[in-house]
Amino acid sequence: MSRDTLIKIASLILMVVSFVAYIAGASAFPVASENLLPWSVWFLISVIINIVLWSNVMKLLTFSLAVIWFYAFVAGLVPESSTAVNLTSLDWSDPDAVAEQGALVFNGKGQCAACHTVDPSAPPGRCPDLTDIGINAASRVPGTDAKTYLIESLYEPHKYLVPGYGKIMPEIWKAPIALSKLEIEAVIAYLQSLGGEIDPTPFDEPIDRADAGTSAEALPPLLTGDPELGKKVFVTAACISCHAVTGIESPAAGETSTDFEVVTAPDLSEIAAFNDMRYLEESVLIPNAQIVSGYGAVIVRANGTTYQGTLVSQDTEQIVVRTKTADGVEEEHTLLLSELDDEPIEELSNLQARGYFTLTLTPTNSDAPVSGEIVSETDDTVTLKIGGEDRSFSKTDVKSQMTVITFDGDEIVGDYVSGSMDDDEIILVVDGSEEIFDTFDLEEATFTRASGKKLLVTSPMPENFPLLLSVSDMSNLLSFLSTLTGATAEAAPVETDDASAE
Ligand code: HEC
Ligand code: HEC
Numbered sequence: 001m002s003r004d005t006l007i008k009i010a011s012l013i014l015m016v017v018s019f020v021a022y023i024a025g026a027s028a029f030p031v032a033s034e035n036l037l038p039w040s041v042w043f044l045i046s047v048i049i050n051i052v053l054w055s056n057v058m059k060l061l062t063f064s065l066a067v068i069w070f071y072a073f074v075a076g077l078v079p080e081s082s083t084a085v086n087l088t089s090l091d092w093s094d095p096d097a098v099a100e101q102g103a104l105v106f107n108g109k110g111q112c113a114a115c116h117t118v119d120p121s122a123p124p125g126r127c128p129d130l131t132d133i134g135i136n137a138a139s140r141v142p143g144t145d146a147k148t149y150l151i152e153s154l155y156e157p158h159k160y161l162v163p164g165y166g167k168i169m170p171e172i173w174k175a176p177i178a179l180s181k182l183e184i185e186a187v188i189a190y191l192q193s194l195g196g197e198i199d200p201t202p203f204d205e206p207i208d209r210a211d212a213g214t215s216a217e218a219l220p221p222l223l224t225g226d227p228e229l230g231k232k233v234f235v236t237a238a239c240i241s242c243h244a245v246t247g248i249e250s251p252a253a254g255e256t257s258t259d260f261e262v263v264t265a266p267d268l269s270e271i272a273a274f275n276d277m278r279y280l281e282e283s284v285l286i287p288n289a290q291i292v293s294g295y296g297a298v299i300v301r302a303n304g305t306t307y308q309g310t311l312v313s314q315d316t317e318q319i320v321v322r323t324k325t326a327d328g329v330e331e332e333h334t335l336l337l338s339e340l341d342d343e344p345i346e347e348l349s350n351l352q353a354r355g356y357f358t359l360t361l362t363p364t365n366s367d368a369p370v371s372g373e374i375v376s377e378t379d380d381t382v383t384l385k386i387g388g389e390d391r392s393f394s395k396t397d398v399k400s401q402m403t404v405i406t407f408d409g410d411e412i413v414g415d416y417v418s419g420s421m422d423d424d425e426i427i428l429v430v431d432g433s434e435e436i437f438d439t440f441d442l443e444e445a446t447f448t449r450a451s452g453k454k455l456l457v458t459s460p461m462p463e464n465f466p467l468l469l470s471v472s473d474m475s476n477l478l479s480f481l482s483t484l485t486g487a488t489a490e491a492a493p494v495e496t497d498d499a500s501a502e
Helices: 003-024 039-053 056-077 095-107 133-139 146-155 181-193 209-214 227-236 277-285 471-481 487-501
Strands: 297-302 305-314 318-324 330-336 343-345 358-361 370-377 381-386 389-394 401-406 411-418 425-430 433-438 442-448 450-452
Touching (some): 003 056, 095 181, 146 181, 277 471, 297 318, 297 330, 305 330, 343 442, 370 389, 401 425, 401 450
Antiparallel strands (some): 297 305, 305 318, 318 330, 343 450, 370 381, 381 389, 401 442, 411 425
């Protein structure tokens, strides 16, 4: 064989091999991880050689193969549609590619994008924005690294709730979303790529997939109700005054007589798409159990001013409160948590349930008050974070204090020594020195055991529906809510179109 023939045959073989390798998606050659000379390049080189060297018939065949390759190449540039991804293996030699697959799951099958934004300028919703979750994951729970935190967030989303958010996130490894382990691994790589570094360490699932089957059907028990009757309850019980549902007309202002103040509330058109029956039931029976972020009501005092309104957003440093003036003008106030006023506390029980997040108290065996963030509490003790350290204090061994308010409006807090409003004078130790107050100068004196900053978020939704509604009305109502998956909402406008066409 001549040298020419050898080159011809070699380049023919290279063309066929590189074509097949390209279509099959084999890793690049010779150095896969650096993506040096991908198979498409080998293929193009061999095509050129073949076209130059071979006779006309082979030129034509080569050209046809090149055309087929070209279509495959162009199709490869178009991102795969999200429903089409079906992960069978992950190539950890290229973590960025794994993260890209994770992004497809995030926007597609995982339905994450239905709740989460990845856009810091997006308006705050009922689910956290995940823009910097790659870094933030490392600092959410002390002692838990980023990957462990993400694994937990996905498999057991209710174990740790991001402050300000409710138990809304579904267990995405269970039906109806039912992500596989590979899909979850890819999503975690994607989340880590958002501001952080991808950690390819393998992990064991902290769950038992055998459990998934038993609790798979999301909404069974209460479906004994009649959704059509429930829809009527939704209107007559005036849920519709606050909540919009696509396809149900909202009453005009003042049309229904309600004994509550109508407030902005979440649109419920798709409420059942991502929430289980238990959540819906709890939302109606115990509105305060979980408050949708952005809708809670608050009363806070900062720099002596009281703000009453809606808690628009909250992070570890500040809150945004929306208030309405008497003539209906809405104003937003950004308040630093450190700026909130210390309020006197008379009783040290259930501090956290009452919204206190910092506490200042003086232990009986000490002269100086201590103050810190409340970490946890029991009936008898409270643990404060002081200078980065957790310290527990007895709730009973606390020096009493008194807060006196003078007629000039001054508010003074001191350690209690003696006296009351019934006596001529009250003696307190203020800033280390004893001060005597003439009770004639005082408007008010309150006995306190501590003081603290407080942020108590409550639901503006009325709590008395369980009393107002009969059991059958309630199960019909819940059954109606369970049909609100958005699919029904899409169907509804068509009906109204028909009606208006008559
Ligand atoms: C029905 C809405 C919903 C869906 C769907 C959803 N999430 Fe969430 N997710 C939430 C809410 C609400 C929170 C905050 C409360 C909590 O911590 O569980 C949250 C929390 C998280 C957190 C912790 C965020 C932080 O700032 O610490 C991560 C990570 C997360 N979700 C990822 C995902 C991924 C990935 C998917 C898709 C596979 C997904 N979520 C699907 C509602 C949702
Ligand atoms: C006065 C206005 C008001 C009325 C009336 C009202 N709600 Fe609400 N509802 C709210 C607000 C505000 C929220 C969000 C705060 C929270 O989570 O409690 C809410 C939350 C909910 C949620 C949870 C929504 C979510 O996105 O997670 C459901 C479900 C719900 N309401 C159902 C009902 C039903 C059913 C009725 C009638 C029986 C009703 N509501 C009547 C104001 C109202």
